[in-house]
Amino acid sequence: EDMSLPKAVKIKLDETDPKKVTLGNGTDVKGTRVRVFGRVHRERRQKDIMFITLRDGYGFMQVIFSGGLSKTYDALTLTRETSMEICGELREVPAGAHAPNSRELHADYFRIVGKAAGGDDAITNRVSRDTEHATLLDLRHLTLRGETASKVLIVRDAVEFAFNQVYKELRMRKVSPPALVQTQVEGGATLFKFRYYSEEAFLTQSSQLYLETCLPSMGDVYCIEKSFRAEKSLTRRHLAEYSHVEAELDFITFDDLLDHLEHVICRVLEVVMDDPTIAQHVKELNPEFKMPERPFMRMKYSDAIDWLVEHHIENEGMEPHKFGDDIAEAAERRMTDIINRPIFLTHFPAEIKAFYMQKDKDDPRVTESVDCLMPGVGEIVGGSMRMYDLDELMAAFKREEIDPATYYWYTDQRKYGTSPHGGYGLGLERFLAWLCKQHTVRDCCLYPRYFGRCAP
Numbered sequence: 001e002d003m004s005l006p007k008a009v010k011i012k013l014d015e016t017d018p019k020k021v022t023l024g025n026g027t028d029v030k031g032t033r034v035r036v037f038g039r040v041h042r043e044r045r046q047k048d049i050m051f052i053t054l055r056d057g058y059g060f061m062q063v064i065f066s067g068g069l070s071k072t073y074d075a076l077t078l079t080r081e082t083s084m085e086i087c088g089e090l091r092e093v094p095a096g097a098h099a100p101n102s103r104e105l106h107a108d109y110f111r112i113v114g115k116a117a118g119g120d121d122a123i124t125n126r127v128s129r130d131t132e133h134a135t136l137l138d139l140r141h142l143t144l145r146g147e148t149a150s151k152v153l154i155v156r157d158a159v160e161f162a163f164n165q166v167y168k169e170l171r172m173r174k175v176s177p178p179a180l181v182q183t184q185v186e187g188g189a190t191l192f193k194f195r196y197y198s199e200e201a202f203l204t205q206s207s208q209l210y211l212e213t214c215l216p217s218m219g220d221v222y223c224i225e226k227s228f229r230a231e232k233s234l235t236r237r238h239l240a241e242y243s244h245v246e247a248e249l250d251f252i253t254f255d256d257l258l259d260h261l262e263h264v265i266c267r268v269l270e271v272v273m274d275d276p277t278i279a280q281h282v283k284e285l286n287p288e289f290k291m292p293e294r295p296f297m298r299m300k301y302s303d304a305i306d307w308l309v310e311h312h313i314e315n316e317g318m319e320p321h322k323f324g325d326d327i328a329e330a331a332e333r334r335m336t337d338i339i340n341r342p343i344f345l346t347h348f349p350a351e352i353k354a355f356y357m358q359k360d361k362d363d364p365r366v367t368e369s370v371d372c373l374m375p376g377v378g379e380i381v382g383g384s385m386r387m388y389d390l391d392e393l394m395a396a397f398k399r400e401e402i403d404p405a406t407y408y409w410y411t412d413q414r415k416y417g418t419s420p421h422g423g424y425g426l427g428l429e430r431f432l433a434w435l436c437k438q439h440t441v442r443d444c445c446l447y448p449r450y451f452g453r454c455a456p
């Protein structure tokens, strides 16, 4: 420490006076003396005045050090991300100047809580706009402090909360199915297998089958749990671990399912955008965002195939699409981007969909299934009516060469008071990629897991 420099101005302080406030709160009265805690987001000097943007996760505040304060050793050597305590008076910003919430804190006291590394090790030398994406992901713990990452995660918190609220409005009940399972739902190719004591087990791909078992005693149910997929390709919308919003509804028709899904998506958006902070974050991340128009476009798979042929969008074999083709990610996204509104794509052929899907009674080639497609991302929801006849379900297991023995708890549902029911799963990260206009779902979760990455 350079002892020739003046010390910070000492003012008598106790723990309660001035009052501690968080930075985002725009309602505190200007002219009052407050105490704030946070980290240096940015700092600049203009002659003898220091402007510091302080960040605490609730917002930002412009802080001004002038006079003796700006000449102290700690102020002169201040580094970004240093955590500090500051007291001072809140004032309106001068006309023509800009600051968060149009106010600034004129400091009369500060204390360094934790000094951040400087020089070569300064945070700005480790993460910046020019840092490669892979490096940013290695440094995810630091990238999280950036404005974009933190906004996305704050919106994510609001979205997850809104799903809970909207499901409560619908009198649906939340359950928590197991993550360690011994049954597959969405095909063997993406199963994460592991040794469970002396048995083989999997990380769950979907909680759907468990949700179905709750219907008889709990009514309509939902869960927000992790699902796991051993995806072997690197795409911008596939994670190995993702947050899955899943719901199951009893005694419904396929149309009921579509109406419910549309309601939930729109109502969640309404709740989220009702919060001014969140609406502002969404606006900054996705300036063109507007509420989707209702009703959503409903398009049958067979019409989508015709649409793709007419628009010369080829399948993965570089040939015109034909009935029975899986509509691959690229084609699906091109179609969604051109149509540029949410689409319910329905009635997929049975052979390209999961074993449990109910067949359409007017056209047994196809299932009562739906994918919800959003511009920029493509599929964000997959759902269907469930096969509820026991014999039909047993035949489906046989066709897929799945041993029904381990599914006894699932098939029993058809044995003891079966019912027409259906549900869906929504990928939370994909929903966010759409809402926050993020290029990849990797930027929509805290610490993404995908092929080749399981850290930090």
Ligand code: 4AD
Binding pocket: 185, 186, 205, 206, 207, 208, 229, 231, 237, 238, 239, 240, 242, 244, 246, 247, 379, 380, 381, 382, 383, 384, 423, 424, 425, 426, 427, 428, 429, 430, 441
């Ligand atoms: O279409 P999927 O595979 O459907 C199911 O798992 C059903 N059992 C759900 C149900 O009916 N309860 O997955 C549903 C959604 C997809 O639309 C997508 O949004 C998301 O889950 N998803 C993924 N998100 C990120 N990474 C992955 N690897 C994903 N796989 C599916």
